[in-house]
Amino acid sequence: MIDLFAGPGGLCEGFSSIFDETGARRFAVKVSIEKDPVAHRTLLLRAIFRKFPKGKVPSCYYDYVCGRITRDAFLEHPDIKDAAEHAAKEARCAELGVTPAKEVDGWIREALGNQTDWVLIGGPPCQAYSLAGRSRLRSKDPKKFEADAKHFLYTEYLRIIQQFAPAVFVMENVKGMLNSTNSGKRIFEKILADLKSPRENLTYEVRSLVVHKADGEELDPNDYVIEADDHGIPQSRHRVILFGIRSDVAKATSALANSPESFLLTKVKSKVGVSAALAGLPALRSRLSKEPDSQAAWMKALREAPMSLKGWRIPLRSDIEAAMRKFTKKAEAQTSFGSAFISMNVDPGEAMPKPLREWYLDARLGGVLHHEARSHMRSDLHRYMFAACFAATQKYAPDLYDFPPKLLPNHVNVDEETIPFKDRFRVQMGKFPSSTVVAHIQKDGHYYIHPDPAQCRSLTPREAARLQTFPDNYFFEGNRTEQYGQIGNAVPPLLAKQIAEIIYAFMSSQRK
Structure with a gap:
């Protein structure tokens, strides 16, 4: 398997997470390429982790991610020396389209050897395809937007197909690419045509997985x-995923025609909610920004929150005000704002379905990584407390039309017919999948308010990683902002695993 535009390794993780009866991984990552140096460090670390059989990762890995040894000490540790050397050849820090093609092709050629039955995976950067990205970039400079190279980074993916003709490819991107246009032409139609016929004497069937x-x-x-x-992913994330099969391989695989439904993803009977995904993680308080923070100051800010309902003449005010006072009292128990590693026994109990417990948890970790709350302005704490209490009492998340006048952001007029970004402050409802976790979470947490009003905060990186289905032992390099960005840009590994199972079933099907 070769992974392009790998990010922190969500697709890699899913494909690497299915094993044969001997415990060997069904898919071996031979090359993964990521341009961002911080995401690449994450990718490299996980590549080292995957060099060991399940359950046999050396203790020095846990010492590093839990903060007991430095990264240098970890990389120099004799227990991982060989694995680190192999991982360095696998996880490459390079920018496709900038790094010379000859160099990239050399890595791939060396990794593949004579192998022709292999899988190409990856998701070209999607900023120019996403609805939010298009709105922001086009409004700034329409001509620059039309010329944006991000529209055409898929051609780097296409070039690898043209050069190496994988038996199968899996390409992921945002749903916005379906109606994205460039110079008046739909980009998706162009991409699909190119992928179906990359070059002379090379064609592919491009199939849906659903x-x-x-x-x-x-x-x-x-x-x-x-x-x-x-x-089964605890997140409402809609993505375009293309399953391409080289035509000669498709023609030789009779199961494609005889049982095509066996190569489709299976729907779960019931969706997984936010509370189930976050079960077992310790409750935290948020912190105050732009003023001195302390438990007492934070509590004072929460006690002031009901005053923001003054002048709001609406029948449900009394219920929400009562809930705000109740949860403020409960908040007195929240003394910790978390840390890079919290030593504890993680026990989600029956709140988390067994398959998720098996996927997320690692007893050897002995705690929780990246579970540290953000700092929020006092005014935003009032908004978070109101929004979470509104959701708790009314059983749906409010938008800005539901906010009291005193809690509206300064630039919003409640009398306006149309409020821009009306869901700017969004509570994640515990019983339902979350909204899409995107890279914007690195900017602020307003779209990701924790469902428990007593915590009065946005989600931590670990909570975002849980919604993205990264295992708890997955370590993200960089500062908290960089961790959020990597998590938001990733493919959910548990979804990738289900896709990988279909790809493996296809690859191992009998051929004529």
Whole structure:
């Protein structure tokens, strides 16, 4: 397997997480390429982790991620010396489209050897395809937006297909690419045509992983969209994922025609909610920003929150005000704002489904990584407390139309017919999958308010990682902002694992 635009390694993790009866990994990552130096450090660390059989990772890994030894001491440790050397050849820090193609091709050629049955995976950067990205970039400079190289980074992915002809490829991107245009033409139609016929004498069938249509029926662009929450991911994340099969391989695999439904993802009977995914993580208080922080000052800010309802004449005010006072009293128990590592026994109990417990937890870790709350302005704490109490009492998350006038951001007029970004402050409802975790979470936490009003905060990096289904022993390098960015940009590993199982079933099918 080769992974392009790998980020912190979400797709890699999923594909590497299925094992044969001997405990060996079904897929071996041979090359993964990521341009961001911090995400690359994360990718390299996980590549080292994967060099060892399940449950046999040396203790020095846990010593490093829990903060007991430095990164240098870890990389120099004799127990991981060979693994680190192999990982350095696998995880490459390079920018596709900038790093010379000859160099990139050399890495891939050396890694593949004579192998022709291999899988290419990856998701070209999606900023120019995303709805938010298009709105922001086009408004700043329309001409620059039209010329943005990010529209065409898929051609780097395409170039590897042209050069090396993988048996299978899996390409992931945002749903916004379906209606993204450049110079008046739909980008998705161009991408699909290119992937189906990359060059002369090389063609691919491009299939959906969720929809099968009878021969002769064309797939609709939306048929390529995978809704992650339909497949046990505790997050409403909709992504385009293309499953490409080299035509000669497709023709030789009779199971494609005889049982096409066996190569589709299976929907879960019931969706996984936020509370189930976050079960077992310790409750934290947030912190105050732009003023001295302390437990007493934080509590004072929370006690002031009900005063922000003054002048709000609406019947449900009394219920929300009562909830704000109740949860403020409960908040007195929240004394810790967390840390890079919290030593504890993580026990989610029955609140978390067994498959998720098996996926997330690692007893050897002995605690929780990256579980540290952000600092928030006093005014935002009042908004968070109100929004979370509104959700707790009314059973749905409020938008800015539901906010009392005193809690509206300064630039918003409650009398306006249309409020821009009306869901700017969004509570994650405990019983339902979260909203999409995106890289914007590194800017602020307003879209990701914790469902428990007594914690009065946005999600920590570990909570965001849980919603993205990264195992608890997955360590993200960099500062907290950089961790959020990596997590938001990733593919949920548990979804990637389900895709990998389909790809493996196909690759191991009998051929004519």
